[in-house]
Amino acid sequence: MEYLGLTLALFGAALASLLAGIGSAVGIGIAGESAAGVMTEDPDKFGSCLILQALPGTQGIYGLLIMFFALNKLGLLGGGEAVLVTWNQGLQILASCMPVAFVGWYSAIWQGKTSAASIQMIAKKPEAMGKAIILPAMVETYAVLALLSSILMLMGVQLG
């Protein structure tokens, strides 16, 4: 049972990068389908489409970021000694990873849908690019807040 804490913590780190990554992959996929459709009509829109398609990608990065943050805290990076973690502390790290894991997952998918709609918008009104970027960014707000929650929670967990 001595490694239970570490296992729980790793489980949290894995979920952060796993769920947020799945969300981003789905979101970017949805936006990409829309972008490909628009570009068959007008290949010149590649630049704008790519930016809009990339927007739901940040959740995956936030997840990765929290995963690294957690590994770093556990001393699993850089070849040093791993920190001894009790099962209680392991659970705390697992809990800290949850905001980015779940909010990242869902918000990326919805952001992808919004991006897809925005891509349709610039197909008809290329001059509305500014508004088209802002709409998906509204969804991302919650992923940013979740990232902040996870970071602050991880910083708050006391190991040692």
Add this chain to the structure above:
Amino acid sequence: MGVAELRKAELYYHKSVRDEVAKVLQESGVCQVVSASAPDAASVRVADWGEKLALCDEQVTHIRYLFRALGSFYTDPVSSLDRMLGERPILSMADMARTAAATDLGKISARVKDMETALGETRVASSQHKVNKDLLIRLKDFPYSLSVVGDGTRALKGVVGTLRQDQLDSLNTDMKPLAKETELFVCKGDDDAKASKTKTVWCVFMYSPVVEQQVLDMAVHAGMSLIEVPAHITGMVADELKILDAEIAKCDKKEAEILESLKKIAYETIPVAQKLSDYWNNMTERARAMLSSDTTESTLITRFWIPTESLPEFKKKIEAVSPDIALFDRAPIEGETPPTLMKNIDVVRPFEILTGLYSPPPYGETDPTPLLAPFFFAFFGICLGDAGYAIVMMAAMWILFRKYKRIPKTVKDFIMIFAYGAVATLIYGVLTGSFFGDFIDAFFFMAPIRAVKNAIMIMDPMKDPMLVLGFSLVFGLVHLMFGLLIGAYDHFRHGNYVDAIGDKISWFLFIVGLFLFGVGAAGALPEVLFEVSKVMSVVGALLVFWYAGREKKNIFGKIISGLLALYGATSYLGDILSYSRLLALGFGSAVIGMIINLLGGMASGIPAIGWLVAITVIVGGHMFGLIINVLGSFVHPLRLQYVEFFGKFYTGGGLAFKPLSFSSEYVDIAK
């Protein structure tokens, strides 16, 4: 502040000088031509310009066709990026007019169209020959002339068909009674076809015309599908194959020739067509704008909006055209909606793009550009927040500006937004000790400058995130309250004192009062200010309460509306918390940088090639981090302007001032 004053001008001139007038209007680039606001029944639209417009449209159509038809044969020596950054030949409209007169675009496109048709026909013929060839290859061991299967001879006819292998025996049995009058020739085909019972075989069924009906019935019964051999193929299979091969080769040669000459035409035509594209598009714009002029017997009237400050110079230019020109101008009148020309000092001008992306201000209203510029600048810096990234951005822009000397103004303005962002990023990065993440702390060889970094650094977001969160929120509070004050100023300016106080000042007092009260309660404020904060928040709350209920008749209505309005304070809480993204995105950049350095450090442990892998990981990783973070640092501060800040005072809704001027894609039009 920020929006240029416009005047409505009316220009009267004789029809003999209309071309010159149109030219001056377009060259000056300061006149937005409009139709008469109330069309006069007596005046008529200028038909001449309609004809001109039709001519220009026709030329533009030719050019579009040529681009589409020849585009795939032509590799542009100038990349579209170079072109966007101003690498374009400088030509005057007069130069291009000469080229236009010397080039018959209609003739060229007719020629290209003919060649496209010929190409299509050749391809169809070639594919028909190939189909016939496939057919003959199946019959290659057929020993007789193919005239048998066409019309046949008096004594012999034949049909070609395919048959399932397992039906072959039953057909042979059926044929026994007519053995004398028929012959079934089965083509050898591929060896593996024989292996399977279900494979089909090709055969030629020959018979005497006397038994034709019986034979055909038999064939149908056996499930033979008949295949038609084109009537003109009548020789021996081998000879016909030779003929077909020759035909195919001929088609291929012809196709190659046509493609070659299309390519030649593309290289001759497209560079010219690109220049003419700019010429004819500008002429189209000119004709379209001038079409809204009115005419009498011999006088034309053109109406347009012009910035007041451009008027004297324009007057000089237009009066030089002819002495018989009259220009009247007046201020906009009630009921007119003049377009908006934002006008800011050079430092702020690039940020007009951000306002324009949202919606320009209506004429005469406040232009938010100079108000959002400092906040956007600061927010971008906090979100990216890394001195290393800032230096890379600055270096990239320095190279760009050195390489391209003639970057168009709008593109340059857009780059300048990022240049400003880089400056803010550098400042914030230095203050927080971030240089490519924790590069300076992560690698031993950076040790000498570690002390310098630590000396300048005033805070470490990684160690003290609550401090950064705190000042992010205070920044947000300042931003929002500033927005409220601008809103109040706008209301005062229009004489809406009640709205100014009830809707803006009240909230300002309430929120600032609450904030100070909170700070004071923590004991961080002098006693006097603490007392003031109490008064402020109470007065603010009462004002909000009163304003919301002022139009309700009965006392309960007033109370409920007032309480609901006070509940709206939660939306301010939400707005302020939204600024926590400044901390989060700054963290994002720093942690991604840290991870990349960590991975680089781990990679350097690989024997022999470790240093190479480490450099690749670090350079590649930071490039990726830079791009991702710049995108985030642009989008999120922009959202804070559009949603949180603009929500307090700005709705936009103006029409952008779009003067008749030259626009170009392929050339720089010399004035």
